[in-house]
Amino acid sequence: MNLNKMDSYNPFQSSFSKEKMVEKIAFSVMRSATYFVLFCAAYLFWDIFSKGSNKLFEGDGINWEFLTQKPQTLHVIEANGTTQKLSSEKYYKFKEKKTLEKWEQLTSTLTYIDSLKFLEKNLTLVLSETSISNLEIILENLILVESQSSNRKFEYWISLLSDAELTAKDFEIKESQVFSLVSSFIKSFFSTEGNRFRVLESEIAFFKANYFQEIASPDIEGLNVLRLKYLKFLETHLPKVATRFRDLGKKLHKSKRTFFENPTPQKLTELNSAATNYLNLRKLIFRLNENENSKIWEAISSNLETFNRIVQVEIQSKDFSYSGGGIFPAIVGSILLVVGAMVIAILLGVFCAIFLAEYGKSGRFLSMIRLAILNLSGVPSIIFGLFGFGLFVIFLDWNVSLIAGWFTLAIMVLPIIITASEESLRSIPQGFRESSLALGASKWTMIRTSVLPYAMPGIITSSILGVARVAGETAPIMFTAAYAMRSELPWEGLEHWSDFFFQGVMALPYHIYIVSTKIPQNEYTIDMQYGTALVFLVFIIAVTSLSVILRSRLRKKYRW
Amino acid sequence: MIEPSKTSFKHAIRISSLDFYYGKKQVLFNVSLDIPENQVTAFIGPSGCGKTTLLRSLNRMNDLIDGARISNGKILIRDYDIHNKSVDVIELRKKVGMVFQKSNPFPKSIYQNISYGLHIQGIKNKRVVDEKVEESLTKAALWEEVKDRLNENAYGLSGGQQQRLCIARTLAVEPEIILMDEPCSSLDPVATGRVEELILGLKEKYTIVIVTHNMQQAGRISDRTAFFYLGNLIEFDQTKKIFLNPSKKQTEDYISGKFG
Numbered sequence: 001m002n003l004n005k006m007d008s009y010n011p012f013q014s015s016f017s018k019e020k021m022v023e024k025i026a027f028s029v030m031r032s033a034t035y036f037v038l039f040c041a042a043y044l045f046w047d048i049f050s051k052g053s054n055k056l057f058e059g060d061g062i063n064w065e066f067l068t069q070k071p072q073t074l075h076v077i078e079a080n081g082t083t084q085k086l087s088s089e090k091y092y093k094f095k096e097k098k099t100l101e102k103w104e105q106l107t108s109t110l111t112y113i114d115s116l117k118f119l120e121k122n123l124t125l126v127l128s129e130t131s132i133s134n135l136e137i138i139l140e141n142l143i144l145v146e147s148q149s150s151n152r153k154f155e156y157w158i159s160l161l162s163d164a165e166l167t168a169k170d171f172e173i174k175e176s177q178v179f180s181l182v183s184s185f186i187k188s189f190f191s192t193e194g195n196r197f198r199v200l201e202s203e204i205a206f207f208k209a210n211y212f213q214e215i216a217s218p219d220i221e222g223l224n225v226l227r228l229k230y231l232k233f234l235e236t237h238l239p240k241v242a243t244r245f246r247d248l249g250k251k252l253h254k255s256k257r258t259f260f261e262n263p264t265p266q267k268l269t270e271l272n273s274a275a276t277n278y279l280n281l282r283k284l285i286f287r288l289n290e291n292e293n294s295k296i297w298e299a300i301s302s303n304l305e306t307f308n309r310i311v312q313v314e315i316q317s318k319d320f321s322y323s324g325g326g327i328f329p330a331i332v333g334s335i336l337l338v339v340g341a342m343v344i345a346i347l348l349g350v351f352c353a354i355f356l357a358e359y360g361k362s363g364r365f366l367s368m369i370r371l372a373i374l375n376l377s378g379v380p381s382i383i384f385g386l387f388g389f390g391l392f393v394i395f396l397d398w399n400v401s402l403i404a405g406w407f408t409l410a411i412m413v414l415p416i417i418i419t420a421s422e423e424s425l426r427s428i429p430q431g432f433r434e435s436s437l438a439l440g441a442s443k444w445t446m447i448r449t450s451v452l453p454y455a456m457p458g459i460i461t462s463s464i465l466g467v468a469r470v471a472g473e474t475a476p477i478m479f480t481a482a483y484a485m486r487s488e489l490p491w492e493g494l495e496h497w498s499d500f501f502f503q504g505v506m507a508l509p510y511h512i513y514i515v516s517t518k519i520p521q522n523e524y525t526i527d528m529q530y531g532t533a534l535v536f537l538v539f540i541i542a543v544t545s546l547s548v549i550l551r552s553r554l555r556k557k558y559r560w
Numbered sequence: 561m562i563e564p565s566k567t568s569f570k571h572a573i574r575i576s577s578l579d580f581y582y583g584k585k586q587v588l589f590n591v592s593l594d595i596p597e598n599q600v601t602a603f604i605g606p607s608g609c610g611k612t613t614l615l616r617s618l619n620r621m622n623d624l625i626d627g628a629r630i631s632n633g634k635i636l637i638r639d640y641d642i643h644n645k646s647v648d649v650i651e652l653r654k655k656v657g658m659v660f661q662k663s664n665p666f667p668k669s670i671y672q673n674i675s676y677g678l679h680i681q682g683i684k685n686k687r688v689v690d691e692k693v694e695e696s697l698t699k700a701a702l703w704e705e706v707k708d709r710l711n712e713n714a715y716g717l718s719g720g721q722q723q724r725l726c727i728a729r730t731l732a733v734e735p736e737i738i739l740m741d742e743p744c745s746s747l748d749p750v751a752t753g754r755v756e757e758l759i760l761g762l763k764e765k766y767t768i769v770i771v772t773h774n775m776q777q778a779g780r781i782s783d784r785t786a787f788f789y790l791g792n793l794i795e796f797d798q799t800k801k802i803f804l805n806p807s808k809k810q811t812e813d814y815i816s817g818k819f820g
Contacts, residue, residue, distance in 0.1 A: 361626060431664030434621060435726070439677040439733055440654035449680065450666060558667045 045537075052534025055527045065326055066531060070487055071511075072325030074524050075317040085524070087324030091317065098313045103265045106310050115303055116263070122300055123256050126293045130249030139242040142285055146234050153189060154227040157182050161220050179217060186215045186226075196284055199244045200237055207233055245285060248278040265311040272308050275301065322485075322515050323524040327532050329489055333505030334471055334539065336402060336490060337481060341409035341470045346463060348410065349417030350452075353459075356418070357425040358447055377415030382475040384412040389479035402490070403501040405481020412476055413466040420465070424458020425451060457554040464547040468540055474509040482510040484518065508536045572597045572737055572767040573618060578633035580613060580791075582625070587613050590633070591793045593786060600763050602782035602799065603771045606814070609788040611771050615739050618642075618769065619656035620649050637737070654681070657735035661742040663722035665714035665729070670706050673714050673725060677733035692732050700728035701758050720751025724758060731762075738762070740770040744777065756781050775815060779803050787811045 056063055065087065072088040086094060106112050128134070160167045160182050168175040187208075194204040208215065211229065214222040255274040259267040279301060286294065360366045388408025398404045428451050436450035437443075474482075483504040490505055512532050515525055573595040580588035587610045595601045603611035613622065617635060620642060622628040635642050642652055665673050674693040683689060693710070697703040702724045706717070714725055723743055730738060740759070744752040759768060759781050772778050778785050779799060786796040787810075795802060795811045806812045813819055 429664060431660060431662055432666060434624070434658075434660060435664055435666075435729070436676075436680075437624070438619065438621065438653055438658040438660075439680065439729065440650050441680045442650055445680050449676070454667060 048530060048533050048537055051526070051530035052532075052537075055531025056534055067326055067331070067535070068328050069326035070329055071322050071327065071485060073322070074320040074324030076320070076524070077315055077317040079315075085324070086317075089325070091315075095313060095315055098315065099265045099311055102313055103268075103311055106307075107263065115307070116260075119300060119303055120256075120260055122296050123252075126296050126300070127249055127253050127256075129293055130246050135242055135246055138245065138285060139239060142242060143235055143238050146238060147231050150230060150234065151227065154223060154230075157185060157218065158220055158223050160185075161218065161223070179219075182218050183216055186218065190215075197241055199240055203233075203237055241281075241285070245278075245281050248274070248281055252278045268307055268311055272304050275304055320520075320522060320524045322519050323522075323528050327506075327508070327511060327535060329486060330506040330508045330511040330532070331535065331539070332489060333482070334508040334536075336505060337405050337409060337477065337507055338467055338471045338543070340402060340406035341413070342463060342467060344406055344410035345413045345417050345466060345470075346459070349414050350421050350459060352414070352418050353421035353425055354447060354452075357422045358443070358451070373415045373418050377419070380475075381412060381473045384408055385476040385479050387411075388476060393480055398502060400479070400481060400483070400504040401502040402481055402505055405477045405505075408476045408480045409470045409473065412473065413470055416466050416469065417459075417462050420462025421455070421459045424455045424462070427458065428454050454558045457551045457558070460547055460551045460554065464544055464551075467543050467547065471536075471540055471543065472509055474507075474513050477507055477510060478513075481505060482507045484510070484514045508532060508539070512536065570597060571595060572637065573769070574636040574639070575614070576634050576636070578614070578617070578635065579631045580610070580617065580622075581627075581629050581631055582613075583627035586631075587791050589791045591788075591791075592633075593793060593796055595767065595769060596784065597767050598763060598765070599783040600759060600768045600770060600781050602778035602785045603769070603788060604773075604775060604778050604785060604814075605788035605794075606819070607773075608790075610791040611786075611788045612741055614788075615741055615769060615771050616658075618737070618739055619653050619658055621658065623649065654733055655735055656737045656739060657730035657733065658739045659723070659726050659730055659741065659743050661745055663719060663726050663746070665717075665722050665725050667713065667715060669711045670714050670717070670725060671710040673729050674732050677729060681733065696728040696732040697725075699731050699762070700724045701754065701761070702728055718751070720747050720754055723747060723751070723755055727755075727758065735766070737767045737769065740768065742771050742773060745773060752777070775803075787814065789814070 055066055058066070069087070069089070075086045075088065075091040077084050077086060077091070077094075129138075160178065164175050164178045167178050167181075171178075171181060173181065190204055190208045194201045197204070207230070211226055214226045218226075252271075252274040255267070255271045259271045279297060282297070356366065356369065360369075385408065388404055388411070392398045392404035392407055393400060396404075432450045432454065433446055436446040441449065481504055483506055486504065486506055490500065490503060494500055494503075512529060515528050515532065519525055571594040573593075575591055575593040575595075578588055578591045579586065580591075591610075591614060603615060605611050616622045617630070618637070630643065637652075637656065640647070666676060668676075671693055674696055675689045678689050678692055683692075694703060694707075697706065702721060705721060706725075709716075714722065717725060727738075727743070744755050747755065756777065759770070762768060763783075770778075770782065782799045784797065785799045785802045787794045787802065787806075787808075789810055795806060795808045797807075801807075802811060803815060806815060
């Protein structure tokens with residue numbers, strides 16, 4: 001028989017109906033909604049994974065630097081024709097290496113060896129000028145010279161005052177302004193003195209303040225008194241300058257010795273700076289009576305400068321803040337925040353749920369409490385942030401700290417945990433409670449032994465949601481616990497163990513926020529953002545799957 | 561109070577003119593009943609007649625239910641009012657054990673199910689607990705079946721075994737009175753037979769009160785039977801008399817299956 005013909009006799013032929021049409025449309029809507037959700041999720045994961053893996057899998061395998069180091073500045077340099085990305089730590093190491101290479105080249109030349117011999121010989125020679133016997137002479141000279149020069153200044157000012165009319169003419173000012181002119185001269189004199197004798201700066205400032213009246217409105221008599229006082233001041237305080245000179249000499253001597261024992265670029269830099277410090281003070285002390293050493297010193301310093309120029313290696317680099325190094329402090333901070341907040345939230349939440357489910361008698365009061373808890377879960381997280389800021393940070397004066405963050409986050413997730421814990425407590429068969437009581441258990445024993453253990457899987461499930469939310473929220477910790485940048489890890493630099501709770505930390509979501517909004521954007525910061533996001537995502541997935549495994553284990557243990 | 565010796569009582573439980581309410585709804589009307597020692601007493605009657613409520617009153621399990629209260633009358637166990645303020649409900653429930661309609665072992669091992677009651681009483685000595693577990697399981701005629709798998713989950717047992725486990729669990733805390741709320745309602749005939757056998761065996765040492773829907777069962781195992789209807793105790797007498805020669809018309813109708 002012909003198949004087509006059979007069709008025409010088909011008694012079960014489908015007929016058009018409205019119901020079928022509606023079903024078809026509903027089906028396609030449902031299907032596309034599901035596919036849309038799937039697509040969004042897939043795109044999100046693909047986006048984060050593809051962009052984030054740039055940073056996380058930089059080089060060969062996992063970029064451990066990213067996971068174990070603190071955030072640093074990224075230095076992008078051109079080396080051997082390729083672009084290299086180096087975080088601060090590596091950059092400075094690289095620089096040091098380059099310097100060493102150059103140094104080795106230098107030390108193999110004959111000129112270097114000659115210069116070195118010259119330096120060693122002459123430094124030994126000239127440093128003898130700081131010997132104790134010499135120091136007496138230096139001090140005497142210093143006092144003499146300084147007294148003379150100060151004396152001259154005072155005489156000059158007195159002369160200005162004593163013939164005010166002439167002074168006014170010379171300076172082309174009114175006669176009444178002469179006093180303030182002299183006053184300003186004296187003021188600037190003391191400032192210069194303070195600058196010259198860095199060691200005496202505070203003493204001179206004190207002197208100036210003591211004789212403020214005489215300096216502000218000088219007269220001849222007052223200036224004479226001031227002169228005598230100042231000369232006395234110099235006599236008593238200049239020995240300090242001499243001692244300083246001797247100390248710098250000793251220091252130079254020491255750096256010279258360590259350098260010549262084993263010359264390295266770093267020690268050269270130290271020697272150079274010691275020499276510069278010494279020379280500056282020396283110039284001040286010997287400024288008027290040049291001696292034969294001064295010539296040698298000139299040669300020494302020019303020699304040192306040449307050396308220094310050679311070992312200074314400049315590497316051209318473009319610098320991007322926050323884009324180098326790693327996010328270790330943020331990972332640690334997030335873990336600490338999650339663990340602390342969950343401990344507090346589960347303790348509070350489970351006790352609250354037990355009260356509601358087991359002890360609370362049903363009534364208006366209880367349903368009001370439930371309604372309040374339910375409403376709390378709808379409050380935006382930024383409000384919790386403000387609440388925590390007001391209560392914990394300001395009122396309780398905990399400052400921006402871990403503990404303030406813990407409590408803020410705990411209160412934020414409490415509604416989730418209470419509601420879900422109560423649900424799982426209620427899902428425990430009444431029979432367990434009754435048989436436990438019938439065997440002579442008190443109510444608390446019954447709850448502890450025959451309800452809580454079996455409700456645990458459910459409570460853990462609810463905590464999973466809590467963990468994800470606690471770890472993910474930025475707003476509540478923004479004001480209460482998170483720092484944009486903190487170079488110490490939480491266990492570093494604690495004076496007392498309790499300080500641990502009262503310190504701010506870095507956190508992953510806040511770090512993403514900072515690198516996405518608070519620093520100039522470029523390709524390198526984008527790597528950082530997505531890298532952090534990927535680590536964050538992996539962290540959440542890890543925590544969630546851990547809880548899922550734990551839950552299924554408990555479920556297997558307590559099945560009924 | 562000096563505890564009188566067990567043998568000095570003819571009646572383990574005396575209920576006198578008890579009125580019971582759930583909220584505003586009265587479910588027991590002026591029930592008076594004396595339950596004799598070392599006998600099996602059965603409560604029968606159609607659903608909702610208050611027999612389970614009465615049973616649960618005997619170890620104050622109704623305390624758990626919001627709005628449940630006794631407005632009038634007394635329950636005396638060993639001649640002591642169990643609603644007296646000085647009665648510790650925990651001690652009461654140790655003396656008056658209960659087996660529920662639905663077998664509900666804890667989702668733990670067989671061993672842990674039995675030792676649970678001992679643990680909450682603070683008995684931790686391993687040897688004592690071991691002995692008690694074996695003794696209780698033997699009394700409940702379950703030892704031979706489970707002695708090799710004491711550490712397996714109790715939910716691996718069959719329904720009848722689970723119910724006998726629940727009975728063993730109750731026996732472990734050494735009660736004097738055992739209340740049973742339709743213990744065989746979800747069991748097949750063979751399992752029911754085993755449990756009935758067990759109940760008859762336990763009669764020598766314990767006073768047993770059993771609620772049942774199954775009138776043949778009441779006839780087979782009980783010494784005395786109480787028939788309840790709509791919250792009233794209609795008739796209470798020797799089981800034989802109730803079944804063969806009831807004095808009330810309602811009892812006869814119920815027994816002969818005319819209603820209920």
